Amino acid sequence: MDKKRIVVKIGSSSLTNSKGEIDKAKFMDHIQAIAAARKAGHELILVSSGAVAAGFSKLGYPSRPVTLKGKQAAAAVGQSLLIQSYMKELSPFGILPAQILLTRNDFSKKERYRNAYSTLSELLARGILPIINENDTVSVEELTFGDNDMLSALVSGMIHADQLIILTDINGLYDRNPRENPDAKRFDYLDSITEAMLGFAKGTGSNVGTGGMKSKLIATQTANSLGVKVFIGLGKGEDKLLRILEGNGNGTYIGSKLLTPVKNNKQWISLHSPVAGKIFIDNGAENAILSKGSSLLPAGIYGVDGVFDKGNVVEVYGRNGLLGKGEVLYSSEEIRKLMGKRKPELEIEKVYSSNEVIHRDQWVQLFEGRD
Ligand SMILES: Nc1ncnc2c1ncn2[C@@H]1O[C@H](COP(=O)(O)OP(=O)(O)O)[C@@H](O)[C@H]1O
């Protein structure tokens, strides 16, 4: 089998018990499977939940806390317990883990996004097993990933993984919540996640998990849009990851064969960049961008909203509303002077070095009406 780069996301319910402790048997099952997949030559990155679930009982909480300070305090204790266990149990297999705690800001600032990518690549190149979690203790509610399903999707896109494996306490997506409908049917293979599927995926079934199946499906849509195939399910035994990679896993596989990887700068523009302003373009420019894949030139721009600098990301609007997002090569002040002008006029003025306001390589189409 080809050597693959895989992101494995393990949910709280697959690591801990309801009393708020790491479940030794579940934990060791993952360790053995990780070791076997690495031995087979695959590159692995772990996104491990479980910090809150493994920490709350040590702080005297009877169950998973609901307040922000309670969750953050529990995560501070639980995260170190988790990493300690990973270190100890992976060591006999000669695997050295590295703890990486990320916040939403690490993705929204371009330099930090690039830096996270370089660090992860360096760790992989040196044979280390990165273990990622959200930095729960410092993340504030408005600035979180939502859950680790989304974090794992964003990481798998960033490092151009071949597959994202979401290990949970249920063997895949069913057409109704199987905990409430015993005759619900499971999907084995899906090309993509549709709106209808989002409708029948519901919340968590355990008292330690957070997002339930719905958050896994939303994360799957994101991973697929970045060119990464997804498996959602469970498994037992040291060969469970290898079986999943061979296509024999106990769960649902999602993503057609036609998925295309997305370059990191385009991922950053479409999913992480803060929007600094708006540009309004005419029909000719809209056609050129959407149908011919051209860059955006000043001639087609008739309006600018906001104050922004060169290098910021703006939204571009046409007759169909929002068309996409792109990184501008001029400030809002400069674009106001340039807009509507054609090449000869710009050349006579000899002020600007390049004609493009947004280069095609820094443009991401969000309007789905056209290719
Ligand atoms: N249509 C569905 N198919 C499968 N599981 C579902 C569905 N709707 C809701 N669920 C629930 O989602 C749960 C898995 O999510 P969650 O508890 O958040 O797990 P984790 O801790 O692994 O992230 C399942 O145990 C199940 O109760």
Ligand SMILES: N[C@@H](CCC(=O)OP(=O)(O)O)C(=O)O
């Ligand atoms: N970052 C949190 C987990 C958040 C989360 O998404 O949990 P889960 O639904 O179990 O994957 C923690 O470590 O407790």
